[in-house]
């Protein structure tokens with residue numbers, strides 16, 4: 001069955017018009033393709049990419065019996081025939097550009113193809129020729145990014161579609177109140193994956209009865225702006241009742257990785273984290289999932305859960321993003337009073353001092369801990385909760401003997417005697433470069 005398709009035309013190297021006309025003629029000779037109409041060609045300034053000559057742009061209307069992927073393949077072959085080299089710079093100069101803009105009224109969202117073309121609405125050099133051919137762009141579906149999805153089944157279906165489109169899909173679970181630490185996770189995810197979904201869910205299972213579940217900052221509008229800026233494809237924002245409907249009882253048990261440190265301070269915390277992440281994995285079935293090293297013990301727990309349950313998902317541990325004064329970004333930093341905020345970088349200073357001592361050759365665990373403790377003791381606003389050296393990776397207790405490679409983890413409370421103490425976490429690898 002024939003479908004009407006629209007192809008964006010462009011060139012900014014060589015004999016631009018001749019190449020476009022030759023490309024169209026070749027397209028018209030492909031069995032199953034008929035060129036019905038071509039807009040006027042107009043000269044336009046390049047958008048993005050390296051400095052380059054101006055473009056000639058237009059749009060062609062086709063009738064085609066080819067599938068959308070087949071038509072895309074034909075366009076890419078014609079681009080290569082015109083001398084376009086694969087692997088050039090993004091938005092770089094080219095002798096011929098043939099973009100599949102519209103294919104009937106189909107919506108396509110696969111690894112190779114998004115239709116309607118995702119940047120169509122931002123490009124006057126596409127919109128104007130489309131209008132010339134009688135297409136009113138305002139009437140076209142606008143591929144909203146990120147797609148905001150609240151229904152778990154809809155989120156699962158979206159991810160299934162991406163998987164069937166052979167996309168590598170990245171999941172970035174968060175509790176919202178997004179900051180530059182979350183943004184860096186999204187950026188790393190976008191480098192690895194074709195589609196990236198964030199989740200925003202303040203998970204009641206991971207909060208203790210006396211903790212800050214009700215007070216946890218909720219900033220959805222700002223979060224959506226950050227996700228749009230970082231190019232997230234979707235964000236899952238379920239209600240608690242949708243994640244845990246009445247009668248929900250299943251829990252992921254946690255073990256050795258959850259012992260001590262956060263696991264001791266917050267008894268059911270890691271079981272709650274592992275349960276929600278397992279549920280998100282089951283819904284989204286991502287190929288990759290991205291977590292911050294700032295919550296190092298959480299990463300160790302989630303690696304264990306992923307391995308034990310056999311989720312075929314690559315966990316990616318992302319470096320900690322810090323303020324200029326070294327304080328690790330955290331959604332809870334907004335709770336700090338101005339005085340506590342000024343005092344808070346002592347955590348990183350203490351870790352750095354131990355790192356420096358280790359780099360200078362100190363290998364005795366007690367001596368390394370004493371260096372960090374000395375710094376923390378100088379700041380009366382910080383009440384030390386724990387400071388521990390653990391084995392790198394699984395964070396098991398360190399074997400006795402010289403410390404060659406280990407992770408130093410610290411938690412301190414600020415406003416410890418007030419009604420709302422703020423716990424801040426940080427950690428650093430000894431024996432590795434500073435940002436690891």
Ligand code: AMP
Pocket residue numbers: 173174175176180181182184185290291292293294295318319320321322328329330331
């Ligand atoms: P949260 O919203 O606090 O549950 O955090 C969501 C994810 O972002 C977790 O994987 C955190 O480890 C990660 N994250 C939080 N703060 C930072 C940071 N400063 N740098 C990098 N990742 C972070």
